[in-house]
Amino acid sequence: MVRQKRAERTRRSLLRAGAEVIAARGCEKASLSEILQRAGVTKGALYFHFPSKDALVRAVLEERAAVVPPDSGQPYAQDSIDFTHRAAHAGERDPLLRAETRMAAESLSGKDCPAAYREWSATFQGMLRRSAKAGETLPGTDPAESADTLAAAYLGTRLFWHATGQRPELTEMLARLWRHLLPGLVLPATLHRLDPHGGDVSVEAGSTDESSREPSETR
Amino acid sequence: MVRQKRAERTRRSLLRAGAEVIAARGCEKASLSEILQRAGVTKGALYFHFPSKDALVRAVLEERAAVVPPDSGQPYAQDSIDFTHRAAHAGERDPLLRAETRMAAESLSGKDCPAAYREWSATFQGMLRRSAKAGETLPGTDPAESADTLAAAYLGTRLFWHATGQRPELTEMLARLWRHLLPGLVLPATLHRLDPHGGDVSVEAGSTDESSREPSETR
Structure with a gap:
């Protein structure tokens, strides 16, 4: 049970680090080594969760789509x-x-x-x-x-x-x-019952916290 | 007069070659040397028309916008x-x-x-x-x-x-x-008088002919 929790935490770290590096460098230039470094995760742990960079990139997209x-x-x-x-x-x-x-x-x-x-x-x-x-x-x-x-x-x-x-x-x-x-x-x-500006757009706490360090190259 | 015609022809060659290389490689990776080679134009002639790659890229965009x-x-x-x-x-x-x-x-x-x-x-x-x-x-x-x-x-x-x-x-x-x-x-x-599929979309002969060679990397 503890192991499962830890695995889930590792997976989330990887998704988050992947998203951050992709946001800063683009998908093509995002390197697995930078993602690993940001996530503080070993290569072995990465491959336990995602068989390839491609799979990680896909998971980042699916993570957003899962926000119902x-x-x-x-x-x-x-x-x-x-x-x-x-x-x-x-x-x-x-x-x-x-x-x-x-x-x-x-x-x-x-x-x-x-x-x-x-x-x-x-x-x-x-x-x-x-x-x-x-x-x-x-x-x-x-x-x-x-x-x-x-x-x-x-x-x-x-x-x-x-x-x-x-x-x-x-x-x-x-x-x-x-x-x-x-x-x-x-x-x-x-x-005439709709508000194009958004009726209720108070932003809930997302799946990620706000204290993230940004990769430097975030233009 | 003849000189002016030739200059205009050179300018059009450069615009066309610029557009082709940008279309194939992207704006960032498009190199002036490939553009010159495709246009069959010297560096001196390029700088007569466009002071920089930036200026050429701008001109390519404006060329399209000028199609009224x-x-x-x-x-x-x-x-x-x-x-x-x-x-x-x-x-x-x-x-x-x-x-x-x-x-x-x-x-x-x-x-x-x-x-x-x-x-x-x-x-x-x-x-x-x-x-x-x-x-x-x-x-x-x-x-x-x-x-x-x-x-x-x-x-x-x-x-x-x-x-x-x-x-x-x-x-x-x-x-x-x-x-x-x-x-x-x-x-x-x-x-109800409009046709969303386009009422008259017969394509006129554009500013460029169709016999263009494509740069190989056109995905």
Whole structure:
């Protein structure tokens, strides 16, 4: 039992160190030796948890995707909005989210660097299915198609924000995106009950603490 | 006069070679010597036109932005839609557009590599101002804000498409994006006159011919 706890702690250290190094250097340049050093973990312990760097990178992405948004009750569409705002708020201090943005940016140039598009699409799809079931979405809405569209537009907005000097605030850029997207997604009766700025975006304590050292090269 | 023509031809060779090398290697790794070799141009001729690699990279982006969409008559909003489809069609064979996508992907990791976000936003803004003037857009639409939103969502869609295996066709992904965005952008009376798949996307002969050799590393 104690051993299991220790193994889980080691796994979390590796995920966190992996995310931090990827966020700072990019997926392609992230080295296993730097990750091991940051995590304070031996090579043997690493390979117990992850058979390859690839597997570790995948696990970092899946870790973020496993953060299930809260079910706040109707309208469900608000959950999707809130989730993007919460991720944006957390993004600057949560290494998992910073790693994900970095990987999205690297998606063309980084060989064998998976991007977070599929994970985000899956997250949105789950939320949209609940919305559709509750009769919030426009007739003919296909949750899978809409989820791809939302994932592409949402990650594009995060990249745009990073690339153009981070003005205005990301939360304002997200609100604009939702104002443009929602009328094509939900019924008017739902629309006027939604807040594009995020109804409840108080950021919960994430899976990682805030006392992290940053790798120096965090531009 | 002859000298001027020759200078213009050299400049175009450099722009084209620059775009091809950037598209293949990324902006950061694109080397001036490879660009010179592809263009068949001397270093002296390069510096006559572009004082630095930076200046050449900027010029490649501006070259694309200078492609003004045709004024097809009302509804002007259709011009924006058609333009994105035309760019998507041309993207796979036009080195300027491939370079731009590559730079958008590199926007976080590539030091000093400008991304095309601002250029696309400016292009959309011009089109949206015409739409707004013609009374096509929803009351309260701010062309500058909407242009940023469209540029982010559009480039995000191109990256998503590249990163997720290019299925479905880019033109279908763009149509879905427009179907989601247009109800939040234009008046219902305009909306039902628009074709999200692009009304007229026959690709004109671009600024570059199609007989280009590709650098080998074009993943």
